[in-house]
Amino acid sequence: MINIPIAEARIRQIGTQPFTANTAIHWHGIRQIGTPWFDGTEGFTQCPILPGDTFVYKFVVDRPGTYLYHAHYGNAKRRRAIWIHSRSAPRWRIPILLLIIMIEASSLLIGITRARLNKLLDCPQFLFSGLWEPQSLLIQGKGRFDCSAANPPMKADVCNNTNPECSLYSTTVVPGKTYRLRISSLTALSALSFQIEGHNMTVVEADGHYVEPFVVKNLFIYSGETYSVLVYTDQDPARNYWVTTNVVSRNATTPPGLAVLNYYPNHPRRSPPTIPPSGPMWNDVDSRFNQSVAIRARKGHVYSPPATSDRVIVLLNTQNRVNGKTRWSVNNVSYDIPHTPYLIALKENLLHTFSQTPPPEGYDFANYDIKVVQNNTNATTSDAIYRLQLNSTVDIVLQNANTMNPNNSETHPWHLHGHDFWVLGYGKGKFDPINDPKKYNLVDPIMKNTVPVHPFGWTAFRFKADNPGVWAFHCHIESHFFMGMGVAFEEGIERVGKLPSSIMGCGETKHLLKP
Ligand code: C2O
Ligand code: CU
Numbered sequence: 172m173i174n175i176p177i178a179e180a181r182i183r184q185i186g187t188q189p190f191t192a193n194t195a196i197h198w199h200g201i202r203q204i205g206t207p208w209f210d211g212t213e214g215f216t217q218c219p220i221l222p223g224d225t226f227v228y229k230f231v232v233d234r235p236g237t238y239l240y241h242a243h244y245g246n247a248k249r250r251r252a253i254w255i256h257s258r259s260a261p262r263w264r265i266p267i268l269l270l271i272i273m274i275e276a277s278s279l280l281i282g283i284t285r286a287r288l289n290k291l292l293d294c295p296q297f298l299f300s301g302l303w304e305p306q307s308l309l310i311q312g313k314g315r316f317d318c319s320a321a322n323p324p325m326k327a328d329v330c331n332n333t334n335p336e337c338s339l340y341s342t343t344v345v346p347g348k349t350y351r352l353r354i355s356s357l358t359a360l361s362a363l364s365f366q367i368e369g370h371n372m373t374v375v376e377a378d379g380h381y382v383e384p385f386v387v388k389n390l391f392i393y394s395g396e397t398y399s400v401l402v403y404t405d406q407d408p409a410r411n412y413w414v415t416t417n418v419v420s421r422n423a424t425t426p427p428g429l430a431v432l433n434y435y436p437n438h439p440r441r442s443p444p445t446i447p448p449s450g451p452m453w454n455d456v457d458s459r460f461n462q463s464v465a466i467r468a469r470k471g472h473v474y475s476p477p478a479t480s481d482r483v484i485v486l487l488n489t490q491n492r493v494n495g496k497t498r499w500s501v502n503n504v505s506y507d508i509p510h511t512p513y514l515i516a517l518k519e520n521l522l523h524t525f526s527q528t529p530p531p532e533g534y535d536f537a538n539y540d541i542k543v544v545q546n547n548t549n550a551t552t553s554d555a556i557y558r559l560q561l562n563s564t565v566d567i568v569l570q571n572a573n574t575m576n577p578n579n580s581e582t583h584p585w586h587l588h589g590h591d592f593w594v595l596g597y598g599k600g601k602f603d604p605i606n607d608p609k610k611y612n613l614v615d616p617i618m619k620n621t622v623p624v625h626p627f628g629w630t631a632f633r634f635k636a637d638n639p640g641v642w643a644f645h646c647h648i649e650s651h652f653f654m655g656m657g658v659a660f661e662e663g664i665e666r667v668g669k670l671p672s673s674i675m676g677c678g679e680t681k682h683l684l685k686p
Pocket of ligand 2: 584656
C-alpha cells in the first residue's frame with residue numbers, strides 16, 4: 172500500500188511578521204462522538220492554542236478510513252498541516268483506537284491572526300491580484316517551483332531541481348500487481364485532477380466509505396476529500412511513469428504537480444521518457460459533474476438513509492459586496508466566527524456572545540435568478556447558528572449561483588464536521604423543491620463528509636443530527652470560508668458532557684478558568 176496526499180504550496184511575503192502561532196487542529200472526517208470539544212475548530216469548539224502552549228486531543232477513531240488533519244484557526248485554516256492518517260483496517264470490523272496526540276503550537280503550525288487577516292481583507296490587491304493562486308502543486312510534499320518567480324526571488328540553493336531534497340516524490344511498485352492508493356487533497360484553493368500516465372484507476376473508497384467500483388483516467392478531487400483507488404501495474408516495466416496533478420475549475424497558471432511511479436527495478440529517480448501528460452480541460456464541468464454522480468455506495472456496504480427528512484435547509488451560495496468588502500454569503504448572510512466558542516457559550520449560557528437571530532432556511536426562490544450577477548444589497552454578516560433537533564433528519568441543499576463576474580460560477584467543496592451524510596443528488600441549474608427530491612438516490616447513496624457543489628448547480632444531502640455538539644459546515648476553500656462561506660449547526664447541547672478546561676481561556680470564557 173502506498174499513500175499519496177496532494178497539497179498546494181504558496182510562497183508569499185506579506186510585509187513584516189504577519190504571522191503568529193495560534194492554532195487548533197481539526198481531525199477532518201473523525202466525528203468526535205462524545206468528544207465534541209476535541210473537534211479542533213477554533214471559535215466553535217475551543218479557544219486557540221497559544222504559542223508555547225501544549226494541547227492534548229483525545230478521541231476515538233471509530234472506523235477505518237482515510238482522514239486528514241489540519242489547522243482550523245479563525246477562518247484561516249490549514250496553512251501548514253498536510254497529513255494523511257491512513258491505516259489498513261479489516262473491512263467493517265470496526266476497531267476502536269484511542270489516539271493521544273500532543274500538539275505544540277509553536278513548532279507545528281503557523282496561523283495568521285484574525286486582526287491581521289482583517290487588515291489584509293481591507294487591501295483590495297490582496298483579493299484581486301491573484302495572490303491566492305498557488306505557484307506550485309505538491310505531491311507528498313514535493314514539487315517544483317521556479318525560483319525566479321518568487322517575490323522576493325529565492326536563492327537557487329533553496330529551490331533547485333538538482334538538490335536531492337528537491338527531487339520529485341517517487342514511489343516504487345512491482346510490475347503485475349495491484350496497489351491501493353489513498354489520495355487526499357488539502358489545497359487551500361484549487362480543485363485538482365489527479366492521474367497516472369498510462370494507468371487507469373478504479374475508485375473504491377471515498378471519505379472512509381466503500382464505493383461501488385468505477386474506472387477513471389483522472390480522478391477529480393476537491394479540498395477536504397479523500398479517495399482510495401486501485402492501480403494495476405500492467406504497463407511496460409522497462410520505464411517509469413508520471414504521476415501528475417493539475418488545477419481544474421479555475422483557469423490557473425499553476426504548473427502541474429509531478430511525481431514518479433517507479434517500476435521496479437528501474438532507478439526511482441529516472442525521469443519517465445515522456446513529457447508529463449496534461450490533465451483534462453480546466454473548464455470541463457460535465458466530466459467533473461459525472462464523476463460526482465458516479466460515486467455510489469458499494470453493494471453490501473449500503474447504509475440506508477431515512478426515507479424522509481424533518482427539515483430542509485436550502486443554502487444559496489453567492490459572492491457579493493458586504494459593507495464594502497468582497498464576501499461569500501449563504502442566503503445573504505456572510506458568516507463570521509465568534510470570539511467565544513459556541514460550545515462553551517451554549518453550555519455555560521453565554522448567549523449574548525453571538526447573534527440569536529436564526530439564520531435563514533432558504534432564499535427568495537421565486538425571484539432569484541442564479542444565472543446572472545446579483546448585487547444582493549441586503550446581505551449582512553452574522554455569527555448566528557442553526558439549532559437542530561437532536562436525532563432529527565436534516566436535508567441540506569447547496570445551491571450555486573453566479574459570482575460577481577458575468578457567466579462565472581465556482582466549484583465549492585462543502586465539509587460537514589461531526590457527521591457523515593448521504594449524498595442524495597446533484598443537479599444543474601436551480602434546485603426544484605417539488606420535483607428534484609423525487610429523483611433523490613435513496614437506494615445506494617454514498618456517505619461522505621465533503622461534497623462539491625458544481626458551477627451553476629446544486630447538491631443535496633441528508634444527515635442525522637445525532638451527535639451532540641456544535642459543528643462547522645463550510646466551504647473547504649480557505650479564502651471562501653474566511654470570507655463568510657460557512658454556517659454552524661448545534662444539536663443536543665444539553666447532552667454534551669463536562670467541557671475540559673483546556674478549551675477555554677478566550678473571549679468570555681476567561682472567568683471559567685478559576686485558579
Ligand atoms: Cu477540513 Cu472545517 O475543515
Ligand atoms: Cu467555496
